[in-house]
Amino acid sequence: MQMLIGVGVKLGQFPTDVSLAVQTPIFAPQVSEVKQDGWQAVHTDAATVDAFGTDQVLTVQRPGFDVTGAPNVVNDQISVSSRLRNPFPNQDSLTDADVALSNFVYAGDVIAGATNNSTRLYPKPIAMWLNHDREHIKTEIHVLRLAVSHAYARNSQPVAAVKFIASDGISEVTQTVSDMDTAHYDASGLTVPHFSANLNFSTLKDKELVTVDAVIYPWVGEPFTISTDADPYPSPNLTTLRLWNDFTESYGTGYVYVNVDTGDDASGVVSVLATEAALSPFATIPSAVTALKAFNGTQFGRNNDVGGGIVRLAEGTHVHGSIKAQGESAHVPLVIEAADPATQATTVLTDGGSSIFNGIPAFLKLRHLTLRKTGGSVVFLDSGATSAENLLITENCIWDANATSYYGAWVYRVGRFTQINCGTGGGGDPKQGNSFSTEAIMVTAIGCQGCAGTITYHAVGCSDLPEFTLREALGARPAMTGVFLGWNTFTNGSTSNPIISVSAPLGPRGFAFVGNIVESWGAATNAGLRLNADSDVSITQNVVLQHNTIVGERANLLYLDGTENVEKSAYVNFNLFSRFNIKGDVFAGQGQNVGNWPVRYKVGWSDNASTDGSNNSSTYGPGSWLGELPSRGELVGIDPMWANDASHSGSGTGAGNYTPTNGSLLPVLTEEMAAYSFDLFGNALTSGQSRIGAVMQAV
Template sequence: MQMTIGIGTQLGQTGVGDIRTVPEVTPPTGVTEILSDGWRAIYPDIAGEIADPIAVERQGFDGSGAQVMHMETITISARVRAPYPNHATLTDGDVALSDYVFAADTVAGATNTSTRAYPKPIAMWLNHDREHATGPTHRLRLAVAHAFARQGRSVAAVQFIASDGVTSVAQTVSAMTKISFDASGLHVPHFATDMDLSLLTQGAVLTIDAVIYPWVGEAFTISLHADPYPSPNLTTLRLLNDRSGAYGTAFAYVDPTAGDDGAGVVSANPATAAALPFASIAAASTEIRAFNSTTYGRVNDAGGGVIRLVEGVHSFSPFKSQGSSVDVPLIVEAADPATRETTVLTDGGSSKFNAIPTLLKIRNLTLRKTGASVVFLDSAASSASSLFVAENCIWDANNTNYYGAWVYRVGRFFQRNCSIGAGGDPQQGNFFSTEATMVTAIGCERCAGSITYQAAGCSDLPEFTWRDATTARPEMTGIFLGWNKFSNGTTTNPIISVSAPIGPRGLAFVGNVVESWGTSSNAAIRLNADSDANPAENIVVQHNTVVGERVNLLYLDGAVNVAKSAHVKFNLFERLNMKSDVFASQSGNTGNWPVRYKVGWSFNAMLNGSNNATDYGPASWLGEIGSTGEVTGLQPDFVADQSHQGTNTGNGDYAPNAGTAVPVIPLGAAAYSFDLMGNSIGTAAYIGAIATPA
């Protein structure tokens, strides 16, 4: 007898769309039942030889987005012990599985009573909301993570959808691409398409949606399964379809020295507007609104207008009402992008409360702090309905002291390809309980902000903390942190700190370097650990390098027992700690046993074991067993280890040298096609964040 195997099966590797047949795996003779938690099975004849493997049929998708059934093999990894204080005793018939069995799976020769749902994809847009499409196509980009990534793709396919409310167009993509950023020097692998807008209504504000098709599991539609619009978490986007250019763009120039607010001119021709500049941004905004009303029929709407600042230093008076927008933001930019470093927008030394429009985009400017404790950018946002975009900007503290409300209440705060100036980091994000600042940072140098919901491709990030919701900020859900470099030499906090309930929307931490050095002594990563009593599921940790300090992962060291689990693959960890019932002397603390039994784990390396042991067992913080391909006591031979374990100076190079002992990723198993340095993750690629030698 033979059975059909779809792409992505662990029984063999196939190309996109390739279906082949292989001999059927012999059903197990020992396992009779998969237990409700999905990671344990009943094996009555445990005293005999353990049968291996278990054949599991589960649903998923192929590269076209078509649903297929996959045959996967799951091994029995260990007998399960009894809880504290009987932890030296093995149970009579319970065994741990190498991976989860889900409720919808069929297991050959055994009853499946698992109640575990398939893990959901975790994603973030690399586009900002309210973009202005000015041609027949528009590039859409979506970064995705999933527990069952394989073959260099996090999921089998992504379908992008654009709708004007009457007509919808859809394009399905199965190959991953990458984008690089000058500010950070890093790359982000993702799915992308040039969406055809030709069949959609000119001038309409489109809804941009996506359906994510995982290799294993159920389809995830953003409009149905993510946040309602608008949100700093994953949600649909809005896109202005100006494919013919008929929407119209009004230009105004501002020269605070030679400009004249009484004689300035707005024009659809940039050269005409440049000849007669305004003296202030507020006056230019006022006249753009008037021009839009007269020329394009858009009353009281500065949206789509472009204010260009001539080279020099600009301070501004409040222009919130003058710059109010409906469909897309008003744009303020350098007249010449080449003069970004010398075209400066400052706070002028005084606070500007409720001063900027609720939809505003600033690009190709230096944003410089001059006052000690002043508010610079503030729209008085009280929810995610407001949007502030900074693109290709330089943030410069001008050697002044940090003030958390310099960028205050701006709503959703999207940064792309921004960097830090010679005067230092103004730390423009803040975490006041009263403000609405919700940061997404993409390709930036350091300047992600303190209220970061998503970050991809950013360098020199000092830390990330999962923040609580407030009346102005929704809870963080489905957080995506991918292909970043975190480095901190002074913090007394963990560099990555998460302590919150993590539900089905999950948390993706993929492709990152985390470096602890200097006087920093806390954990490099503390993820629902250290007396944390929050449940956690659908945590995806793939292709990371964490050096200098420990990873404290999914503890149950208090008096509360909750379920905690994670999918962890292809990581280099300095040390890994996972505390549970034996540490806590609490017999009920078994909810994180899937972590300790490494269910859904493979091919990780712990350079120095755990903080209390380098081997495995009930009392070891390293866990009960090692997973498939797991290595401890490894000397990685990095190009430049400047963490606590190296020179302790920071900013190291964690590419492995040629000939390193770092394990390689099994052929076809990589979660992504590229790493954060843009290297191809191909044959003989290394585990960790950097796949190939320097």
């Protein structure tokens, strides 16, 4: 056996792993077979493989798709990255013929001259809608938006194409798109790259619930169809959407106004004309909704159905009252909104100091309002949901704690809870949607500022988030599956928990963490990211970490530091860490703990950097928490030269600016290698100038 003593490391020595065209290997591969796990191989002449890799390359032929969504044969280059060592306690010796590969080989791959025994399945795309469920479509053309992540991103896109599908059960309309779009959210100030389609709903049945589906075509792997490969509808995880098609606007919309100063519950008017309803407002919301229900019945034949109606609140403070008894919402939400969106800050809906249980309909949308807490243990919004059947949407709202005490059930059993472009008021965040019980409340946050809650399932484009915890199933809340966290800023100066904490099994649907900034400052000393680490024994698959900046504290990644061995792997590319740690068999003193060796051998990793190495070493080897070897393009001990480091490594005051400045040593991105062409601040990729990490700002 060759001893691992005094082995030198050359950074960035490995050739690129991705190519859409056949490349000639530097010399013929000397791998006779790929093992069942897809990352270990048997070498015919192990003496030619030094302890930390060679320039030996395999050309792997694998299925994928082109930008039209058509099947395509992809030829990727995979390096023979290292001889494999033996497990603890023989970690100082190498195996006779086994080598590690720089990336995975899958069951459907073909390697000329080698036997492929891999049983590993291609990783699935991970996605989330930027549309909320139960949208009321009143135009012929409607925009659908889907954020996507995938392990085999390239050409500045996570996947090759997405096909959007809308169906009324008989007819369907489709559009396949390959160019990405961006959406900017004023509340957070952040941008979300995504795929979008403009579908024409006029060819589908009018006044019908339309199902929206999508097929995602990855550059490498198999197509992913939401209706068959994601969750059954309804779900807080990725599933199909149901949109109400009313492109002729013949379903009927009743308008009703509420004015606490001039309104009269006895003489208020509901009308199909907003201008007419505005002349005769009601004094209270429950009376207005009661009249709206009666109007929907007599005018449109929709008895006991307040769905599709719009309640407009005049500027002032309105006390929330029970409105569920006044009628349900059969197909689309009842909408309660500010009469003038410009008065969002002064059009207030408040709890009034008394709890209201089961007081809102199954589908409710609040828009352009300030939602203000009065204090105490008061239940504000509650539809009595016991599952994901119910839906609450808040759009362009301000959440204001009014400087009162925290109460986790202020927003209670509402089922799915989607927040879009919402912010936090001057009185603080009421922290709606907190995990204090087993009740049915499941948050999705899109473009919000500081108000995602602690039972958030998915978040994109959100700023000033304090923390996130990926939880197992609990009571009426299903397991968090295929979680998507993208282009957010997390900042915390006082937490005793990891800012991002994952301690649950991650199956084939995976976990996407892309384009985020995680900042630890002040008194916070726990991990910035804990991903199934610290004695965690959860099986972990299809984790995609791309283009993140994690500063101030460590990232603890996929440990096997206990007495149980499970499989753990991840695709980690273009990230900047302060420090990262990967503990395994040597740390645990357990020779069986080899299930996370794909992480320690950096299989599927490339182009990452850390400012300070790991917590125990800035070099590589069996005992180093940096792992066994550097991945392609990996750098350690660099100065990123940020515009303003306010994390623990800088001033410690928080709210830093993690844009690299001139002279930064961060690795650069090319258009061919990057996963996205825009970052969370809307900066476009400049090939050969933009840097790894969350901020692509050209320097």
